Amino acid sequence: MINQIISNPITFSKGKWKKGNHIPPEETSVVLTVNGEAWLSFGCSPFLLKELAIGFLFNEHTIDSFHEIEDIRLCENDRNIDVWLTHSVEKPDKWENTSGCAGGKTSRVKKTEKIKSVDCCIDPKIVLKLFQFLLDQQKFYKQTRGIHCSLMSDGENNHIIAEDIGRHNTIDKLAGIYLEAHHENWEPKFILTTGRVSSEMIQKSTRIGVPIVITRTSPTKSSVDFANEHNITLIGYTRRNEFTIYSHAERFKI
Numbered sequence: 001m002i003n004q005i006i007s008n009p010i011t012f013s014k015g016k017w018k019k020g021n022h023i024p025p026e027e028t029s030v031v032l033t034v035n036g037e038a039w040l041s042f043g044c045s046p047f048l049l050k051e052l053a054i055g056f057l058f059n060e061h062t063i064d065s066f067h068e069i070e071d072i073r074l075c076e077n078d079r080n081i082d083v084w085l086t087h088s089v090e091k092p093d094k095w096e097n098t099s100g101c102a103g104g105k106t107s108r109v110k111k112t113e114k115i116k117s118v119d120c121c122i123d124p125k126i127v128l129k130l131f132q133f134l135l136d137q138q139k140f141y142k143q144t145r146g147i148h149c150s151l152m153s154d155g156e157n158n159h160i161i162a163e164d165i166g167r168h169n170t171i172d173k174l175a176g177i178y179l180e181a182h183h184e185n186w187e188p189k190f191i192l193t194t195g196r197v198s199s200e201m202i203q204k205s206t207r208i209g210v211p212i213v214i215t216r217t218s219p220t221k222s223s224v225d226f227a228n229e230h231n232i233t234l235i236g237y238t239r240r241n242e243f244t245i246y247s248h249a250e251r252f253k254i
Contacts, residue, residue: 025144025165031080032056035088040095042081045140045147045164049074051176052164053081058175059204062089066179113206113230122252124243126155127190127214131238134192137161141194150174150193152210158186167195171204178208190214197223197234206230212251214238219246 009020028046032039032053044052050072057063063085071084134151140163141147150170152160160183162173170193178188191205192214199222205213206226213227214235227234227247234247245252 022145023143025140025146027165028079030078033080033082034062034091035083035085037091039091042166042169044166044169046078048162048164048173048177049078049081051162051173051180052169053083053176054179055172055174055176057083058179059172059207060092061207066182113203114209117211117231120251122155122212124252127235127238127243128241130155130190130192131214131216131243132240133159134161134194138194139163148193148195150191150195152178152188152208153190153192154186155189158183158188160188167193168200168204170195171201171208175204175208192216192238196220197236199223199226202226202230202232202234206232214243 009022009024011018011020026046028044030042030044030049032042034057042052042056053072054066054069063069068086069083070086073082074080075082130151130153134149137151138149141149147163147165148167148170149161149163150167150173152174160174160177162170162177164170164173171191174191188208188210190212191208191210193201194216195201196217197213197215197219199220202213202219202223203226211231212233212235216238217236219227219234219236224234224246226232231248233245233249233251235243235245237244
């Protein structure tokens with residue numbers, strides 16, 4: 001007889017019950033307050049919260065650099081991220097729900113991103129190498145099998161990793177880590193993510209200045225259109241030995 005309330009996961013496999021290996025990922029709701037005014041609530045994983053807020057404000061064009069943040073702190077048992085800027089800012093009138101998990105938000109204001117120049121002659125093996133590195137670095141995913149992971153890299157020795165239950169949040173966290181650590185000494189060229197790339201995901205990546213975006217799954221048609229307009233190379237269905245290019249394949253040795 002199996003108890004109806006199970007404190008530890010159990011798995012039915014090959015006709016037998018056994019102890020489950022994966023714990024459910026943690027989820028929390030955190031209010032973002034800017035200059036004393038509540039803006040929205042994040043549905044997110046309970047770590048790298050300051051970086052999430054910094055990256056979100058950057059990707060929403062509220063700030064352009066970390067130097068615009070006068071103070072940032074976690075309050076009320078990490079249920080509030082309190083951000084004070086060096087300047088006044090107007091709260092967006094309305095927020096749109098982004099596609100996918102964890103209830104991502106973006107303002108309805110149309111964002112204009114810089115169009116990237118097109119470099120060429122990238123070795124396809126770099127994509128496969130970075131993809132394997134992404135898989136190897138999924139700390140929380142390996143524990144839960146229920147969390148997204150994203151990697152930002154220059155393709156050489158500089159890498160940033162972020163995990164979250166929300167795929168949009170991982171990109172905001174990457175931006176926040178990059179800005180907070182003042183990584184001006186290297187330029188990000190690749191973002192790899194385990195989640196589907198929607199138009200909001202590609203907009204955030206473009207805002208950071210990354211010309212090549214890679215996903216393990218599929219890009220949406222809107223994200224492909226955005227990538228074509230902004231000279232972004234968008235890659236999907238990446239595996240250990242293959243990937244598919246959806247836009248601006250001229251960056252690669254073909």
